Amino acid sequence: MNIIELSRKYGIAVITISLFLILALTTEGFFTERNIRNLLDQQSTILIAASFMTIVIISGNFDISISAIFVVAPLFALNIENATGNVLLSVFGGVGLGIILGAFNAIVVTYFKVNSFIATLATSFMFFGFGYLISDRSLMRPVTDTYQQIARTKFFDITSATWIALITVIIASILLTRTRFGRNVFATGGNQEAARLAGINVPMVQATTFILLGASAALAGIVNSSRSISAQPSDDFSFVFSVLTAVIVGGTSIMGGKGAIWRTVAAAFFLAFMNNGFNLLQVDPLWQRIILGLVIVIAVALDSWSQRKNV
Amino acid sequence: MGRLNINQKTAEALISFKNVSKSFGATKALINCNIDFKMGEIHSLVGENGAGKSTLGKIILGAYKLDSGQMLIEGKESQINSPVQSVNLGLVGISQELSLLPSRTVVDNIAMGRELTSGFFVSSKKTKEKVLSVMNRFNLFLNPDSIVGSLSVAEQQKVEILRALNSNARLIVFDEPTARLASNETEQLHFLVNSLAKTGTTIIYISHFLEEVLSISDRISLLRNGQLIRTNIAKKETKKSLIEGMTGKEEGNLFPKIKPVSKNSETILQVSNLTRKNEFEKISFEIKRGEIVGLSGLVGSGRSELALTIFGDKKPDKGKINFYGKEIKNNSINKSIDMGIAMVPESRRTQGLILARSLIENISLPYLKKFSSIYGVNKKKEKVDVIEACNKTTVKHNGVDFEVQYLSGGNQQKILFAKAAMGKPRLLIADEPTRGVDIGAKKSIYELIAKLSDVGESVLLISSEIEEIIGMSNRVLVMSRGKLSAELEGSAINKKTIMEATFKN
Numbered sequence: 171m172n173i174i175e176l177s178r179k180y181g182i183a184v185i186t187i188s189l190f191l192i193l194a195l196t197t198e199g200f201f202t203e204r205n206i207r208n209l210l211d212q213q214s215t216i217l218i219a220a221s222f223m224t225i226v227i228i229s230g231n232f233d234i235s236i237s238a239i240f241v242v243a244p245l246f247a248l249n250i251e252n253a254t255g256n257v258l259l260s261v262f263g264g265v266g267l268g269i270i271l272g273a274f275n276a277i278v279v280t281y282f283k284v285n286s287f288i289a290t291l292a293t294s295f296m297f298f299g300f301g302y303l304i305s306d307r308s309l310m311r312p313v314t315d316t317y318q319q320i321a322r323t324k325f326f327d328i329t330s331a332t333w334i335a336l337i338t339v340i341i342a343s344i345l346l347t348r349t350r351f352g353r354n355v356f357a358t359g360g361n362q363e364a365a366r367l368a369g370i371n372v373p374m375v376q377a378t379t380f381i382l383l384g385a386s387a388a389l390a391g392i393v394n395s396s397r398s399i400s401a402q403p404s405d406d407f408s409f410v411f412s413v414l415t416a417v418i419v420g421g422t423s424i425m426g427g428k429g430a431i432w433r434t435v436a437a438a439f440f441l442a443f444m445n446n447g448f449n450l451l452q453v454d455p456l457w458q459r460i461i462l463g464l465v466i467v468i469a470v471a472l473d474s475w476s477q478r479k480n481v
Numbered sequence: 482m483g484r485l486n487i488n489q490k491t492a493e494a495l496i497s498f499k500n501v502s503k504s505f506g507a508t509k510a511l512i513n514c515n516i517d518f519k520m521g522e523i524h525s526l527v528g529e530n531g532a533g534k535s536t537l538g539k540i541i542l543g544a545y546k547l548d549s550g551q552m553l554i555e556g557k558e559s560q561i562n563s564p565v566q567s568v569n570l571g572l573v574g575i576s577q578e579l580s581l582l583p584s585r586t587v588v589d590n591i592a593m594g595r596e597l598t599s600g601f602f603v604s605s606k607k608t609k610e611k612v613l614s615v616m617n618r619f620n621l622f623l624n625p626d627s628i629v630g631s632l633s634v635a636e637q638q639k640v641e642i643l644r645a646l647n648s649n650a651r652l653i654v655f656d657e658p659t660a661r662l663a664s665n666e667t668e669q670l671h672f673l674v675n676s677l678a679k680t681g682t683t684i685i686y687i688s689h690f691l692e693e694v695l696s697i698s699d700r701i702s703l704l705r706n707g708q709l710i711r712t713n714i715a716k717k718e719t720k721k722s723l724i725e726g727m728t729g730k731e732e733g734n735l736f737p738k739i740k741p742v743s744k745n746s747e748t749i750l751q752v753s754n755l756t757r758k759n760e761f762e763k764i765s766f767e768i769k770r771g772e773i774v775g776l777s778g779l780v781g782s783g784r785s786e787l788a789l790t791i792f793g794d795k796k797p798d799k800g801k802i803n804f805y806g807k808e809i810k811n812n813s814i815n816k817s818i819d820m821g822i823a824m825v826p827e828s829r830r831t832q833g834l835i836l837a838r839s840l841i842e843n844i845s846l847p848y849l850k851k852f853s854s855i856y857g858v859n860k861k862k863e864k865v866d867v868i869e870a871c872n873k874t875t876v877k878h879n880g881v882d883f884e885v886q887y888l889s890g891g892n893q894q895k896i897l898f899a900k901a902a903m904g905k906p907r908l909l910i911a912d913e914p915t916r917g918v919d920i921g922a923k924k925s926i927y928e929l930i931a932k933l934s935d936v937g938e939s940v941l942l943i944s945s946e947i948e949e950i951i952g953m954s955n956r957v958l959v960m961s962r963g964k965l966s967a968e969l970e971g972s973a974i975n976k977k978t979i980m981e982a983t984f985k986n
Contacts, residue, residue, distance in 0.1 A: 350853045353842060356842065357846055364832055364846075367826055369814045
């Protein structure tokens with residue numbers, strides 16, 4: 171393996187670890203237990219959705235609608251919680267809604283063959299609309315004290331939100347790297363025709379990826395609402411962009427067929443460290459976003475450059 | 482053989498290479514080559530994959546730069562730094578993968594980048610007139626308003642040639658132009674190439690098909706491992722001399738010995754009255770155990786569609802398929818694979834391989850079930866089986882964890898065989914199994930197929946190369962316009978009978 175291949179393979183990990191070390195050595199307040207715990211807690215919702223977003227992108231698709239699922243699922247969960255007082259039921263209900271919405275995306279993409287970007291942009295508006303519908307256009311709050319424990323319970327001093335993220339990441343990684351489903355995802359994204367001729371049910375593989383992502387986006391939304399002890403209907407697309415940024419900076423190819431969940435996790439932490447470092451060093455937020463944009467451009471350009479060197 | 486050109490000795494060189502070398506990393510693609518291309522000649526480049534012929538073409542077209550040596554254009558030392566510069570000098574290429582805009586018209590494509598204007602705006606009238614005049618001048622007609630995507634491959638190629646002529650091409654590089662053409666279209670292309678040369682255009686012709694090269698060229702340059710072996714007048718070469726020159730070895734027999742199949746051998750596949758609307762109709766034939774059945778016919782005769790239907794990718798409208806005595810109902814690819822039918826598809830890049838993934842993942846893909854349990858894929862067992870399949874099919878590799886895109890064309894093709902071998906199939910359907918691979922790889926693929934039949938596996942071999950069909954088959958089926966036009970056996974298998982059946986209405 172030459173240096174280009176090596177850096178292509180492990181570059182994001184090296185960069186993330188370097189940034190961690192630099193911040194730990196130079197920035198006061200970074201390498202404290204409290205700060206690291208906070209960082210992990212803050213990244214949990216992004217990691218939950220980004221692991222399965224990675225799988226969708228490797229299979230050659232895109233899903234914009236996770237922002238809307240992220241908004242509507244906790245509203246649905248709180249509806250159940252307000253009516254029954256049963257938190258477990260509300261979580262199942264919210265995740266179940268995520269599965270149903272993911273399945274709806276899957277049908278539009280695989281059965282009606284609509285480009286996944288366009289399809290999920292369109293369904294986003296529907297799902298945002300559902301959010302207003304079921305919340306009566308107002309902020310919702312849990313009626314039990316248990317609801318906030320979903321994200322805030324501590325095991326070994328670490329929040330349950332972080333544990334949920336860790337478990338989600340592990341499950342998604344195992345699915346992608348150890349199972350037949352994972353292989354089929356890579357094959358479908360790498361060469362759909364070859365996958366089909368190898369006997370793979372391509373629409374079924376793609377549909378499964380959308381459903382899993384729908385469920386994980388819903389779970390992320392519920393964790394988020396538990397942390398903030400409220401949920402609010404909105405048209406806010408920002409969640410999907412945070413998730414996509416992590417996946418893409420991690421080097422998972424938007425063309426499909428290539429990528430890994432550990433890369434997405436590394437990139438999510440890279441972005442979080444950067445953001446955290448800026449705040450601790452009191453960099454003007456104006457400059458923060460300019461630098462963030464530049465980092466994304468560099469990541470994508472590097473990927474495209476290394477691809478060219480390889481062919 | 483060879484075209485007679487009286488000016489051959491006196492014609493001036495349009496392009497001369499003096500001591501040119503070119504490397505890609507550690508690979509030396511060209512080593513100290515001296516070669517010249519004269520005005521108005523048809524000059525073929527032959528050699529195995531990796532011999533350097535396409536590299537030479539791409540240097541002329543400005544895609545690659547020389548490492549050392551000189552390139553003279555009409556005697557003057559010149560440097561070409563970009564494809565645009567080449568086009569401006571009148572040096573144009575027609576490639577295997579056509580570079581057209583499929584949703585635009587013939588005129589739009591031909592005039593692309595050279596539209597005529599009146600004032601600030603493009604004048605479609607003037608542009609069209611110019612295109613028509615080029616068509617007239619070279620006697621090469623196409624409906625100017627047709628949408629290019631709706632044309633056949635041969636017609637699309639004509640569009641590319643017209644585009645070259647419209648930009649006043651003095652030299653055209655044809656890189657494997659006939660690989661995707663049917664034989665009658667190939668003849669038309671040759672006629673066209675000849676008439677272009679007569680008008681003074683220099684033609685560089687790169688092809689694996691040696692008969693084609695011998696009949697069309699004025700001169701032939703033979704390359705091996707980046708070195709020019711010789712440039713010779715085509716009339717002085719034969720197929721045998723070219724193969725020996727290309728491989729550096731005496732030509733053995735290209736085809737292995739095919740064992741005859743005994744009359745009372747078991748019938749494993751029986752196809753009766755199989756029909757798919759507008760693709761093929763009333764096809765009936767059978768294949769015996771250990772038999773190699775060749776399926777010949779033009780591209781578009783329905784042979785690939787028939788193969789895909791037997792493989793379960795397409796559903797027949799009418800008719801029956803029996804495999805080992807059982808009728809296959811509601812066929813699907815999955816079912817076929819489970820029953821022991823494997824396929825080497827027509828195009829390894831678009832249908833066969835996942836280029837950015839490893840050998841392991843490619844080869845085990847259709848048979849992952851074998852290695853999967855509730856605990857996921859058993860990677861150890863998978864690797865052992867994949868390595869065994871690679872050894873069996875003589876795939877040369879630096880490790881099964883490497884991506885297949887780094888392998889040569891011949892080895893990539895063999896990976897498709899390794900993939901099929903994983904399932905120990907009882908019937909292998911091989912569609913154009915040697916397309917675009919060099920003679921060495923061809924020979925070993927033929928040996929593979931023969932070995933399969935030796936151990937009792939049956940093969941349906943689909944090919945556009947008649948020699949391949951003749952050399953490899955126990956029995957030959959010919960398709961023409963969706964119908965089975967001949968079934969040939971023993972001494973009835975020869976070029977004449979196959980060609981007659983191919984063009985039967």
